[in-house]
Amino acid sequence: MAFTETERNPLSSLEQWEDDLLVRYPEPEHKAKEEYRNYDNPGRDTVREFYRLNHTYQTYDFVQQKRAEFLKFDKKEIPVWGAMEFLNTLVDDSDPDIELDQLQHLLQTAEAIRADGHPDWFVLTGFLHDMGKVLCLFGEPQWAVVGDTFPVGCAHSDRIVYPEFFQNNPDSKDKRYNTKYGVYEPNCGLRNVTMSWGHDEYLYHITKDHLPEPALYMIRYHSFYAQHRENAYDHLMDDHDREMFKWVNKFNPYDLYSKSPVTPVVSELKPYYEDLIAKYLPATIRL
Numbered sequence: 001m002a003f004t005e006t007e008r009n010p011l012s013s014l015e016q017w018e019d020d021l022l023v024r025y026p027e028p029e030h031k032a033k034e035e036y037r038n039y040d041n042p043g044r045d046t047v048r049e050f051y052r053l054n055h056t057y058q059t060y061d062f063v064q065q066k067r068a069e070f071l072k073f074d075k076k077e078i079p080v081w082g083a084m085e086f087l088n089t090l091v092d093d094s095d096p097d098i099e100l101d102q103l104q105h106l107l108q109t110a111e112a113i114r115a116d117g118h119p120d121w122f123v124l125t126g127f128l129h130d131m132g133k134v135l136c137l138f139g140e141p142q143w144a145v146v147g148d149t150f151p152v153g154c155a156h157s158d159r160i161v162y163p164e165f166f167q168n169n170p171d172s173k174d175k176r177y178n179t180k181y182g183v184y185e186p187n188c189g190l191r192n193v194t195m196s197w198g199h200d201e202y203l204y205h206i207t208k209d210h211l212p213e214p215a216l217y218m219i220r221y222h223s224f225y226a227q228h229r230e231n232a233y234d235h236l237m238d239d240h241d242r243e244m245f246k247w248v249n250k251f252n253p254y255d256l257y258s259k260s261p262v263t264p265v266v267s268e269l270k271p272y273y274e275d276l277i278a279k280y281l282p283a284t285i286r287l
């Protein structure tokens with residue numbers, strides 16, 4: 001598939017997607033959803049276009065192709081901190097007005113988790129959770145890296161953001177994939193479900209042998225808003241998923257609401273995070 005520049009990068013920065021999440025899921029004590037909706041938001045059209053592409057092209061086959069391509073991990077072998085620096089090159093040239101770069105978002109998320117006294121693997125998860133966005137640096141289009149994730153191979157829930165765009169997705173006309181359960185069995189457990197492709201699934205595969213299971217759920221399903229916020233896929237979840245999603249729900253507010261105007265000083269925090277990385281992860285990871 002060849003894409004034009006707008007198809008590849010409908011958002012001027014990945015932060016536009018994250019800012020839109022705050023419009024949909026505002027922090028409870030802040031503005032009500034309706035107030036946000038009336039708010040003049042020029043980023044809204046690009047976010048819409050982003051979801052149009054995402055919902056059109058994320059088919060069951062597309063996901064299988066991307067898994068085959070990226071889960072070989074034959075692109076690069078680097079230390080985790082190096083991967084973070086690599087990730088940071090992403091925003092530096094894509095948007096000069098950006099308030100926070102990727103590393104700042106990761107550090108703010110992790111520091112908020114640490115300040116609340118959670119276990120160190122939870123802090124590390126906050127620090128790592130978006131590292132999979134390095135996919136953008138391998139030339140992947142934004143709609144195949146970020147955005148809400150959802151199961152492929154079965155009917156698309158109308159509780160996924162912009163559900164109307166699934167009409168353009170060939171799977172919605174394919175009898176194998178357009179029924180409630182599609183290729184799955186009732187309550188088969190998410191481990192048997194293929195999710196749309198993006199930074200969540202990719203990082204899960206990078207970290208799966210090294211972190212405790214709740215951490216892996218947080219990483220793998222943090223963009224699965226249709227489930228962790230809307231409960232739209234209870235029919236595919238098993239009891240174990242339900243238990244583990246308590247952690248996904250615990251993680252989500254740190255991801256969305258930890259943005260602070262006080263930017264963490266990277267050099268001061270680096271030794272702590274380097275130690276944490278060394279405690280749980282190998283010296284280098286393969287991308």
Ligand SMILES: [Fe+2]
Nearest residue numbers: 129130222223
């Ligand atoms: Fe993310």
Ligand SMILES: [Fe+2]
Nearest residue numbers: 105129130255
């Ligand atoms: Fe995030």
